[in-house]
Amino acid sequence: MADYAPVDATVDNLVTFELNGRTVSAPPGTMLVDAAYAAGVEVPIFCYEPRLGPPIGACRMCLVEIEGMRGLQTACNTPVAQDMVVTTNSPNVKDAHDGILELLLVQHPLDCPVCDKGGECPLQDRTFRFGPGKSRFVEPKRHWPKPLELSSRIALDRERCIRCFRCVRFSQEVAQDGQLTMQERGAASEITTFSGDAYEARFSGNIVDICPVGALTSIPYRFVARPWEVTNTPSVCGLCPVGCNTELTTREGDLKRVTGRDDPNYAVEEGWLCDKGRWGYDIIHSPTRLQAPVIREAAGDRTASLEDTLPAVAGLVAGRRVGILLGGGATLEEAGIALDLASGALAGAVVSRLGIPAGGLSALRARPSADLGEIDEADVVVVVGGDPAAQQPVVELRLRKARRFGATVIGAGPRPHALETLGEFTRSAPGALADAIGTFGAPVAAAANPVVLWDEADLAADPAAVDALDALLSGTPNARQIELGTDVNGAGLQALGISTDGVLAAIADHALDALVCVHADPLGAAGRTAWADALASFDGPVVALATHETATTARADIVLPAFTMWEQDGTIVSMTGRAQRLRPGAQGPDEAAAGWELLVALAHYLGAPPVYRTAAAAFAYTAARTPALAGLTADVIGTEGARIGTRPDVSDGSRGVAEGAGLELVATHDQFGDVQTADSHALRTAFQPPAVRVHPATAAAGGIEAGALVVLTSPIGRSERLPLIADDRVPEGVVLAPLGAPGAPVEGALAVDRHRIRVRMERG
């Protein structure tokens, strides 16, 4: 992993020192290991990991000779100094390397041939490169029962552990879950949790990436592949709008592993992935995965080949008034081709997207924005609404890091969340964030480098808060904003100017003859009641292009199976406005294809072959016609991503309406409680079953005890039955409900445009 911190040699006041006889410069404060690495000299390390906070010098591997200092010094916690004379290749240093490695290997089993880490193991590599090649230790080595299951996803082989403390520091300093510790002392030390409990945390998988030996391994990847028979592809995670940069490990056409990149993207995730992004990929093999096209006829369903199905789809939509509905996860390529179809082969087609209307939020989005990486440098971080720990998991690590670096974290919002312990948070009534935003003016104005995070759903439902926040941002020119978005590619679809209005209204007006859903599940999304009503009286054909079975594929007349985000090329834009490329790390089902390919094929069958034949060309074609994507090509985006321009103003949605009477419904999408996590075998112990939460007084007022099943009824529709949890952190008069859970239990009570809704809570 990112063993050495990047060194920025472009700053002023560089410190110049001598390294192995050469003159080298680095910024003051740079640790010697990093400065040396940047100058092309590898000082071997095990415990040093710049992302884990201050160096601890535990492994002693990085000893170097510094003129004027007695004995050898650890380069990982020695900052460079002017005119320092450093030697990393003297006989003394070589002797130290031999000694330390011989010591580290005293209890190490050297079972590299059967170890998952073998071939990509820092201990193995550095032993070959810097080690003695021979040990004098002939006594029997210690054996532990192995492996120990630290959790259902992580195995611990204690005899391989060299006690570098990386995993403990990750748990204590970075994730701050406080679960992993080193117990006992000296030679008996071992990594463990409290009383040997399972290590259940949302970022636990990162300890596998940072373990410099084979002590911590991923159970789903255990004995699955060897490093020399796999290919690793840089890609991006498409499970939430954060857009973490990932690496996909492929063996024989199948995706075997997802990890953070060796070279992390410091602007986005800094190499840390949440467990969902790391292990959720097994849903590509879930039983609900669509394997082949389905044609639904009066005689019954039949599966067909793509070759037969695509002409059938073309026949259904050719010359008709077509609506194309894009899901929040549709790529820029898919959306761009849909727009191209609407202006050519399917002229007049209505294209819209599922999601939260952009109307009203454009002003905020146009304010100077920051990448997630810039949260680190902020001195004041404001969180307006939302629940980033649940909805955009990796943001949690950034906020914790900013707090560790001394930033003040403040915020307000209608729901209690895990990050409120980081600073001063106030609870606002739903739709009344504006007052709280008013109190942030002073701290933000006084800050040198403030960053404001705001929740798309909460702000979209609260026009007064949008105005207050816009005033706050416009009044403090050094403030930058980060949107806590909802949809994986929501920002990309907004960049294309695609509105949330259109298709639903056109269906209701009987202005459409056919509906094509592209990764969209209107019958399982917020406002599904309105969609169900509209589709009930819609007698035109419904075509669903999807990866998994959904309520919409069950209703569709033709189902086109598409590749998942792990199997296809594509471009998605993260919530911070960063266009990043998906690359395939697995071969999809034989009778499926990438969404963009299916749409291109459809254009061919409609007799209007497009000018592009690849995803990259389709992207270039779309980008050339989209001001917000001007100048972007697949090459420009590269592996690191590139920021998009200002998104066009779209006036959609109905702002600020509050409907109904009773309890205010506040919805949160817990990434670990949604249908994807439920579908993943690896994440089965991480799944948070859906429940609604209210204040105990609210429950008592309704005469309902905790644990009972309740139904929420809004003027729009009803929820499914969900268990009730009494939680005194929830404000009275509010009901917290889970979005995205299996079966979409609360979506039916919500409005399509996610405006504020009040509900009646009854025993169900």
Add this chain to the structure above:
Amino acid sequence: MTADQIRAHIDPIRHEFAEPRSLVLPALKFAQTEKGHLTREDLEAVSAATGFSAAFVESVASFYDRLYLEPTGTRVVSVCVTLSCMLRGADEVWERLCDREGVSHHGGTTGDGRITIQEAQCLGYCDRAPCIQVDADETVGPMTPESAGQLVDDLRVAPAPDEFWR
């Protein structure tokens, strides 16, 4: 022991510790006085009283020899086996005591559950080597295998202490 009891013990001494983490140790020692060892519930109570995670509290407890995560005998007899005592015959005191009480030469608890015998590193009584400490009481010495056996016999019939300070 409950978190409130532990808070009542550490709150008056809180000001003596510049580093809040240091309070974990007196809290653990106090929590142990109830049963003579620390259970999962005790560790959780210390965690609640000090604000550090239960895993951290357990790691501290596991580091120190005098904090017990497994049940011990009513009294704990620590035989010093560091240099001065060893030169004056601590090895013989240790082995004979272990044999006499029927525990292995790694130490252990007697069959009747009354006495735990353990090795200790230097207790600071080199002038009275070889020495033995009972719980956290005063250290006695110089010992012979015979006087050590007598000491254990006396402890066996003595009433159990009200609080287990170790």
